Amino acid sequence: MEKEKVSFIDRSKSVIDIKNLEKSFGDYEVLRGIDLEVYQGENVVVLGRSGTGKSVLIKIISGLLKPDTGTVNVLGQDVNSLNPKELEKLRLRIGFSFQNSALYDSMTVRGNLEFPLVRNQRNLTKAEVNEQVESVLDAVGLLQTINQMPSELSGGQRKRIGIARTLILKPEIMMYDEPTAGLDPITCLEINHLINEVQQRYHTSSIIITHDLTCAKMTGDRVAMLLDGKFMRTGTFKEVFDTDDERVKTFYTYNFIQ
DSSP states (O other): OOOOOOOOEEEEEEEEEEEEEEETTEEEEEEEEEEEEEEEEEEEEEEEETTHHHHHHHHHHHHHSSEEEEEEETTTTGGGGGOOHHHHHTTTTTEETTOOOOOOTTTTTHHHHHHHHHHTTTOHHHHHHHHHHHHHHTTTTGGGGGOOGGGGGGGGHHHHHHHHHHHHHHHSSEEEEEEEEOOHHHHHHHHHHHHHHHHHHHEEEEEEEEEEEHHEEEEOOOEEEEEEEEEEEEHHHHHSSSSSOHHHHGGGGGGOOO
């Protein structure tokens, strides 16, 4: 039975506010006037095919790319006006879950989780570090893997550990880049449930980049469909797909788990 999604969204508080965002690479227009607002406690799915600019959007939000025009306000700060030190401080409040999990192969699971914690919170005792490592591993259901190497884990387990490593710094915003890519259907469902559990347990706001319809339906409080460099439709999953627009309807050609 599918778990019911519970959200605690505060629509009076905006954590990400993007207006008239444009980005080109040479003559190739990737983003052509993007407007997006993400509220406190909300999961927003950015849905689109590969190459439509979804990952470019994440990079601009985090200050890794500069837009050509437009404003990007994250947690009350104008990202484009921040200096490198200020950007680094802001990024500590944003968690990134990468498509490939980005774990250090030479470190155990414990080492992978301790590394960002010790690097950014140098005043912690060994007991406090251990408590936080065990807490986030328990949150993703993988406490038993604490002494294993990444090479000993399945793809789904590595994805969960990657999310745990992000959560250990207690981010206010989570960015998921294709969280279910390359995973089998059952593991995809488990990751989708985990994204919802993270939202509820840690009260995060999230942007979830995906082309996976099941992921969009299960995790998104709101879905923004990116087509031709613009958000063509925004709303609940049902609202977005309740249309005769063939460009939207073709997404149903993807393998969809009911």
